[in-house]
Amino acid sequence: MLPLLDNTDDGLLIVLARIAPILVPALHLPSLSLPPHSSYYVLADDASADHHQPHLEQVTSWLDSGAEKVVVPLSWATELVGSLQANRLLLLIDVENVSAVTDKLRGAVSGVLLKTPSVDPDLVSSISRFFSGSDVYVLSTSSSPPSPSTIRDGRVKHVFPTAQLTVSDSSETQINVADAFLATLKSDRPDGLFPTVVSSWPHQGKSLGLVYSSTESIRESILTGKGVYQSRKHGLWRKGETSGATQDVVRITLDCDADSLEFSVVQHGAGFCHLERMSCFGHLTGLSALEATLKSRLESAPEGSYTRRLFNDGDLLRSKIMEEAEELCNAQNKDDVAFEAADLLYFVLTRCVAAGVSLSDIEQSLDRKAKKVTRRPGNAKPQWSVPPQKPGSTQNPPVQPAEISVNALIRMRTADLALILSSDRAELLKRPVLKSDVMISKVKPIVDAVRKGGDTALLELTAKFDKVKLSSLVLRPPYSEESMAIDGEVSKAIDIAYANIRKFHEAQAERTTLVVETMPGVQCSRFARPIARVGLYVPGGTAILPSTALMLGIPAQVAGCKEIVLATPPRADGTVSPEVMYVAKLVGASAILMAGGGQAIAALAYGTETVPKVDKIFGPGNQWVTAAKMLVQNDTDALVSIDMPAGPSEVLVIADHTANPAFVAADLLSQAEHGVDSQVVLVTVSLNDEQISKIEDEVDKQARELSRVDIVRESIKKSLIVKTATVEEAVAFSNDYAPEHLILHLDKAPKVVSAIDNAGSVFVGAYTPESCGDYASGTNHTLPTNGYARQFSGVNTQSFQKFITSQEITPEGLQKLGPVVATLADCEGLQAHANAVRIRLRKRSSIE
Template sequence: MVFPLLPYFSSPSALSSLAVVGQALLQLTSSNVGSLIDVSKDSSITTFVDIPSDLEIDDSLVDSILSLLNNGVEGIFVSPEAATAILSSIPNARLVYKLSSTDQVEQLGLSQTTSISLPSSQPLGSLKSLTNGGKRQVYSTYEQASKVDVSSNVSAGITPIISADQLTVDYTEDESAQIDGKLSIVDALLPALITDRNDGLYTTLVTDSANTALGLVYSSKKSISEAIKTGTGVYQSRRHGLWYKGKTSGATQKLLKIELDCDGDCLKFIVEQSGAGFCHLDRASCFGKASGLSALEQVLVDRKTNAPEGSYTKRLFDDEKLLSAKIKEEAEELTDATTKEEISWEMADLLYFALARCVKYGVSLADIEKNLDTKALKVTRRKGDAKPKFIQQEEEKAAKKSEKETSQKSTERVIGPDDKIVMSRVDATTASKAEVDACLERPIQKSADIMNLVTPIVNKVKNEGDKALLELTAKFDRVELTSPILAAPFPPELMQISDDIKKAIDISFENIRVFHEAQNQTETLTVETCPGVTCSRFARPIERVGCYIPGGTAVLPSTSLMLSVPALVAGCKDIIFASPPGKDGKLTAEVVYVAHKVGAKCIVLAGGAQAVAAMAYGTESVPKCDKIMGPGNQFVTAAKMLVSNDSNAMCAIDMPAGPSEVLVIADKYADPDFVASDLLSQAEHGVDSQVILITVDMTSEEVDKIDEAVHRQALVLPRVDIVRKCIAHSTTIQVANFDEAFDMSNRYAPEHLILQIEDAGSYIDKVFNAGSVFVGAYSPESCGDYSSGTNHTLPTYGYARMYSGVNTTTFQKFITSQVVTPLGLQSIGKAVMDLAAVEGLDAHRNAVKVRMEKLGYI
């Protein structure tokens, strides 16, 4: 509702506290356009501008009016003659016609919604009829305002225009009196208000500049007057009388604006809150905590002052280049997003970094919203084209995308439900090097895109702990939990498994334990490097380790064995499991049983990035881990990489990871059924798994037999749909000899290498890069995955070139020590001093020198 009073100011500099009413009419002169624009940009003031009749209507004046309207002025008061002269440039809806009598409305043919102003001397009934029941805004002007006349007009829905020098913020209880001939501003307000309360108080909603409700209070004539006079939040307590907000608590309010609702039965105080907040519970609002952009702004404002050194937000405030780069990065990612989820996610990221920049430079959401409102008021419009460099970038990006999609479509291979399930085939003896290399390429992982999705999840758990973990488990795993962990001792009813499964786990457990126990270095390695100098190396367990056990398309209790048994052998003090719960909120019983056998401290009931974050940083319930091990999807991998690179987390990981993979080398003596079964055992892991077969000196007919076996075995598998998609991007490469086969394998560095060749053991010396090798016809990958004793948590995506699979030392660190006797110091002392001198480290040199001097060596 337009405030029932429009104070008239002769110049912008005369603008006073009366502007708290939210409306101001300012007079335009030939020289004050710039000052008027400055006033209109104030987020708490709505301004109108009066064009005096003696100003000449020329192009310069029209330009000034356009500039004012484009910069936030709500409307222009003009004579009908001036309005006619400028209508071609300025919308009629932004004009208020200054008329001398009510007859002019009909004479000029003004529409029922065109705003008008008339002298207050016109009959009240005529003025009221012109409002058309509230459709038209009618203003009345006064030579000398009286309380009675103003009250009548306001009650009739007419807005009085009164010179500011006739108004005062002071007030009197005398209903008929004026103060020094001036009208109290509160007396122009009250006639627009109604109340049905017996105590006569007015319901008042208090909000901040972002329109967030802070609380509901009551006002009286006296409290409203005091609020306007002091420019602060003043209300009427029903029990304690006049209430100056914050007078005792310090949580004061600056009054920005007063508004009314459309019916006049509720006041709205817009304030700037200081201190703890509006609510008596020391919260910002009586309606609960802020959310969305308002909450983010509050956090950023606080972090600008209080963020600890090293925090990410602190870095953003301190590093202008980083902040600018992140804004550009997020803006580009938003333009690349296509789904509803991606767009909302990327927009949230962009808003975070953009708002951080605003807060850094003292720009508030209210300032931004004022600019939005100002832009909506513009009467001249830009064409709207982007800058050429950005248009060019988008055209180049679109061209590359189209080229890539065309290329993918030409090379994509789809195996339909009626098609034969066979791998592609390339003969390396006739194919080009590029064709062979393409077969060994792994699917591209969009690590940057994944990291952008994972980072907010990790930060949420880092900052909010258990609360975030429960929320994310509900969101991603679709299960509501009351606690994010299952603590030991574990209830027997949660590990009810069949005797056969229990026996299988026990056998596997023991074999894994025996093999990893053999790797355990229990004795101290001691070497005398020279006379009197003894160096030692000894193993110590990592105290607290996290074992991530995936869920998803396949439940993998075997992974719990592969991770926890070596941790037990290594002597880790605390073993923490993490595994996503099922829809019933329960864990896989086999996983709980393994956790019980190894003496795990607890199981985190979560998967994905949130589980990794919980173990890396710790929560109220989840113990912080020193190292996290275990396979997972791309989100788990990204989260592990993220926390391992965060010095605040102080958490290591086992290795990077990608989709699971197998490479089989087979010769003409291999059983086609064996080879097919090995390929399919990997293909059923997931559609992104990679399966490669290298055949050595085999005819096309011999390879055909393997294809037949793959198709026949695949059709009877429950996960045939996954197998079909995996085999579609898998390849058989035919080579002439073993040297070529092993050279190709070592370049690929597979997670699993299976040797289905005659006298396979004699070829082990040719293997330089592989996660684990399965030697001979009767050593399927499945044995290593479960029960042979070797570990199945292995490097993928080519990382076998530089990483080992999980083993006992994965859960240990090695400490070195040295003992230097006087004889030893005599042996190496001079060498130490000479090298320290070269490096300019005199204190290092001196530490040896003082000892050698006391020993009489120098």
């Protein structure tokens, strides 16, 4: 049924809004106040026209204001053809002028409203065929409403003037609203009941339960607006009559076969289910569950909790929304987009709950916007717009204007292990990098280009990615004094670091041959030999890293590698930083390749006209470098190995109540400044929100004083604070994460080291900053990242050595060992293996 508003009975309007859209004459719109959640069509005619305004503008304004559809006369329709979507228009015609509708006009509307003195179902069926696939509504100009039997015919969609509708008993001039609605229903059940799905209005799409309705229960629900159903055992069931869990009916809709119903309700009390939960099908999930949790926290969150802080601190909440929006825009793959979108929705919904806005309110706003046909251009406001990128650019444009980013707090994300699911815990262990297979597919064309094109391709790629045009790629000793000219204090610091690192790595070198007599006459040995040719990748880009040249060059030098090729990106002027050149001379580099990224790795792996091919590649780098290393080590044409899949830098800090917030923050930032893809993790042990806030405040304060604050801002927002209750829980999380660097800001920190199973390098106690290991304490800073500390060690002297075994067997030894070997060879069906032993044993027997 489609009620035509021709009076303004508010009570009747409220009832009608539960079961059908309301057809409103345009003349009534200015003074009309429709019930909440109601849907309406506008009936336009020449009497309602504003003759100073085109029909298109008038219809558009009604649709923009929230009308589902507009019914327009033939005199308007020709102007609207092609200008508005067909599904938003109905055509008003008299039964006499149906033939005046052209094919073009018929395709421009979604149906017709047919005015006729009397309802002839056969005639309506004929017109419906003419408007195939469209809705045909019939408005009888008779003073009496159609009878229930006429409504039940089903071939006609009736329009009822509201003057012919009543909430009282039906009469000759009026029909009860419930009677009119019930006349359209049909049941194929022996008991005449209708299956009814009850869904929650604030949580769209969430079913609360399955019940049954009768004509009596439907009638009462329509007229009272309360959830009333039919119990097959107990009769009429007024939901919540005894429990208090009542329902307000927002809308009752029929399914496509008119034999079952959906009740959309606002559920009060403990919920719909007798188990005192919202739904018979389980608890709320997703956004609905989050909304319920936030509403509960708004009422009862303890002072000092993070959620209470968000509710009380509008500036913090605003900053978090902007921060998470930027993280979502910068997310690269499916998992990261979902993760960042979830974070953003959490803070957005917190803002909404604080303002008293529900998911239902948001959905209604979306529905209203969807009804609009007028659209803004959709351009970003000036403060959010970014300049267009040049073709081929791979850089992500900034998402926020500089002034907003500078003012936003520099904050990490926070998770509490006690409050998250195991699946969410697994998400915390993931690094903010692309999947390796995706990166390998991206770097493969670069590697292939160098493998096939040699120096020519390498020069082109260096010009493209490093923005430097070089005439030659390789520097060889002797290196000029000018290229190594550095400040005296810097050279002194490098010399001290060199001595410490060399001392520690010389102690690791295998100098003696291992000899073991496994049985009389059988001697087995193992001895070390240096890898002849090694390639050392020293990152450049956003930082000068002579320390990496030290960490890679010294163990290569100590091991005795014959050829040491150092690769590093050139500076803008086409030179290598003098600090790296100084170290290259110290470690005895035999060549310096001025190239970076995947192209440098490819040159080291395959060699070019001027770049020596190496046997093993070492060194950290970004995702492109890591992917290229993984690619070439699996190519048999390259015949090259790698140290480890070393990617972007990372640190995990475990801190308890004894930790100095300034120390902790400094350690976190020392890794965050490496690059935008670096990650830092703070694992707290029984720290409350106030104690954690002190560390966060220090991070924000210290970060703003750094020259690389823009890099820190990007890396910190991808990083984590993980709350734990005990040291054991914190260490367990760290072992699962397997960090590159692990720093222990703990009471009795040395005792915790024995529990560490997975880490690249451990820094014990408040006065052992990770920076010392990075530069000069003696340990190596080229360490496994991305969780590879579970399988790999950091670079050490033995990384540059290979180990050869030998054995020597006397005739007496073979006499004892030979039969064992022959038996095992026979067992495996390898006759020649057994014969190699037996022929010797026979020879010895013949001599004896």
